[in-house]
Amino acid sequence: MKRLSIIVPQALEVSEFFYILIEGPSAMIYSVGIVGAGTMGTGIARVAALSKFNVALYDINETVIHNGIARIAAGMKKSVERQQLSQEEMSDALSRIHPRTKLSDLSHCDVIIEAVLEDLRIKKDLFRHLDADVKAETLLATNTSSLSVTAIASGVKRSERVVGLHFFNPVHLMKLVEVVQGAQTSDETMQRAIEFGEKLGKTCVRVKDTPGFIANRVARPFYGEALRILGEGIASVEEIDRIVKGEGGFSMGPFELMDLIGIDVNLAVTQSVYEQFFNDPRYRPHPIQRQMVDAGKLGKKSGKGFYNY
Amino acid sequence: MKTPVAPKNQLSVLIVGDDPLVAEFSEIAAAAKYAVVPPGSIKNLRPVSGKISIALELSNIDLAQKRKNLEMLDRSLPETTAILSSSVNVSVLDQARWIIRNHRLVGIAALPTLVKNTLVEVSPSAFTSEASVDVARRFFASVNKEIAVVQDRVGMVLPRILCQIINEAMFAVQQDVALPEAVDTAMKLGMNYPSGPIEWGEKIGFTQVCAALDALHADLGEERYRVCPLLKEIAATGKFWGK
Numbered sequence: 001m002k003r004l005s006i007i008v009p010q011a012l013e014v015s016e017f018f019y020i021l022i023e024g025p026s027a028m029i030y031s032v033g034i035v036g037a038g039t040m041g042t043g044i045a046r047v048a049a050l051s052k053f054n055v056a057l058y059d060i061n062e063t064v065i066h067n068g069i070a071r072i073a074a075g076m077k078k079s080v081e082r083q084q085l086s087q088e089e090m091s092d093a094l095s096r097i098h099p100r101t102k103l104s105d106l107s108h109c110d111v112i113i114e115a116v117l118e119d120l121r122i123k124k125d126l127f128r129h130l131d132a133d134v135k136a137e138t139l140l141a142t143n144t145s146s147l148s149v150t151a152i153a154s155g156v157k158r159s160e161r162v163v164g165l166h167f168f169n170p171v172h173l174m175k176l177v178e179v180v181q182g183a184q185t186s187d188e189t190m191q192r193a194i195e196f197g198e199k200l201g202k203t204c205v206r207v208k209d210t211p212g213f214i215a216n217r218v219a220r221p222f223y224g225e226a227l228r229i230l231g232e233g234i235a236s237v238e239e240i241d242r243i244v245k246g247e248g249g250f251s252m253g254p255f256e257l258m259d260l261i262g263i264d265v266n267l268a269v270t271q272s273v274y275e276q277f278f279n280d281p282r283y284r285p286h287p288i289q290r291q292m293v294d295a296g297k298l299g300k301k302s303g304k305g306f307y308n309y
Numbered sequence: 310m311k312t313p314v315a316p317k318n319q320l321s322v323l324i325v326g327d328d329p330l331v332a333e334f335s336e337i338a339a340a341a342k343y344a345v346v347p348p349g350s351i352k353n354l355r356p357v358s359g360k361i362s363i364a365l366e367l368s369n370i371d372l373a374q375k376r377k378n379l380e381m382l383d384r385s386l387p388e389t390t391a392i393l394s395s396s397v398n399v400s401v402l403d404q405a406r407w408i409i410r411n412h413r414l415v416g417i418a419a420l421p422t423l424v425k426n427t428l429v430e431v432s433p434s435a436f437t438s439e440a441s442v443d444v445a446r447r448f449f450a451s452v453n454k455e456i457a458v459v460q461d462r463v464g465m466v467l468p469r470i471l472c473q474i475i476n477e478a479m480f481a482v483q484q485d486v487a488l489p490e491a492v493d494t495a496m497k498l499g500m501n502y503p504s505g506p507i508e509w510g511e512k513i514g515f516t517q518v519c520a521a522l523d524a525l526h527a528d529l530g531e532e533r534y535r536v537c538p539l540l541k542e543i544a545a546t547g548k549f550w551g552k
Contacts (some may be wrong), residue, residue, distance in 0.1 A: 207487045224473075225469050233460060246427045246428025247467045248467045
């Protein structure tokens with residue numbers, strides 16, 4: 001039989017005061033902690049708050065969090081203008097997001113999602129701290145897109161509760177979440193992570209922890225072959241993009257997309273997948289990518305990439 | 310030497326080659342009011358050859374048969390008739406060596422289902438005349454397609470990219486990273502692909518995908534293009550493991 005317990009968190013907000021938790025495999029998630037108030041962290045916070053979760057948004061400095069919350073508010077305001085959201089829903093969601101600058105303030109959360117820099121050492125440290133601070137049943141999720149969930153969980157005592165929740169940018173528009181099972185992740189953790197993802201209105205796919213998971217791995221040839229075709233002089237940047245859209249029905253060509261993502265970011269993902277596969281030639285980056293980065297042509301954000309902006 | 314000219318009254322188009330492709334191109338040509346000469350008529354081509362405005366050779370898999378078809382077309386059709394040949398798995402230059410009047414040979418990227426989209430890749434060999442490329446351009450314009458002229462290389466552009474995506478998806482399934490449906494869902498919802506790579510492979514035909522990858526592997530000689538064993542098996546048996 002399931003036990004019922006009442007936990008009163010340290011947090012002061014009235015809305016966060018009482019939690020009824022059903023322990024066990026289907027433990028309910030009421031409160032979401034997010035570490036990192038960058039693009040992905042705030043994107044996830046926005047979706048979670050709109051799905052009626054209370055969100056503790058953590059970052060090391062208050063300015064970053066406030067800027068993050070301001071971005072969330074601005075984004076929601078646009079949705080209100082487009083009549084995709086009511087004023088009440090917006091106010092309710094914003095009132096659910098609480099800035100936090102101490103990690104220990106996340107200890108009451110039922111799920112914590114990490115969205116910090118893609119740096120294995122930083123993430124490993126963070127999860128070790130979280131594991132020690134938070135209650136035993138809290139799900140610990142990483143939003144990593146290119147690091148190994150297994151490696152991130154490697155210093156964690158209760159590593160069976162560490163899972164990958166890979167959201168896509170922009171989080172409020174992209175329906176997909178890759179739920180990544182590390183070598184230590186339990187089936188129960190997977191189940192709870194999928195249920196949580198579905199409560200956020202997302203479509204969850206189960207993935208085993210392997211380099212690039214599904215989307216970033218299977219998409220490698222989209223860029224890699226296009227770069228080789230360009231490098232071999234078979235067609236130009238503009239022609240390849242036109243062909244991929246016109247003949248393939250893709251909404252964007254590979255070069256437009258690299259410009260949008262950031263050529264440096266795309267190269268970093270390629271390199272990470274390549275290295276994790278121990279230099280399997282299928283994932284080898286292309287010299288053109290390196291040269292673009294060296295030249296400071298990073299795509300849209302730098303004003304110049306494969307195209308001029 | 311007479312160079313191919315654009316057909317004045319766009320009389321008829323002769324289409325030979327692999328099964329789904331012949332049907333797809335026939336449908337598109339017929340919709341644009343071309344008289345489509347049935348592929349079976351290649352054996353008794355002589356009586357109809359005078360009326361044929363343009364010929365399409367759409368074999369990708371059996372290259373020996375492709376060669377026979379091209380030789381037959383080259384012998385039977387007047388040298389003013391352009392031949393558009395699918396050049397996904399063999400370069401236009403290699404095909405040009407099979408025939409005598411190779412100035413009229415133009416490569417096109419033909420993989421099943423792709424011709425339903427709005428653009429067709431076209432590729433001349435070193436022997437192809439400007440006039441022949443122009444015939445290809447006018448033909449595709451008459452069936453409402455734009456063209457992109459690319460260099461003559463195995464796999465051309467989109468088939469090379471797409472088949473490699475399908476191959477990678479198959480490797481992921483083979484390694485049990487995710488179920489095939491999950492791979493398709495991830496690529497559609499996470500990357501906005503118009504179709505999941507595995508269902509796409511199924512629509513194109515795994516045999517066609519396999520043949521394109523084999524050709525790239527042979528042409529470029531790189532491990533990178535090695536066909537996923539699961540893909541090979543599905544191409545050979547027509548079904549997934551355990552399904």
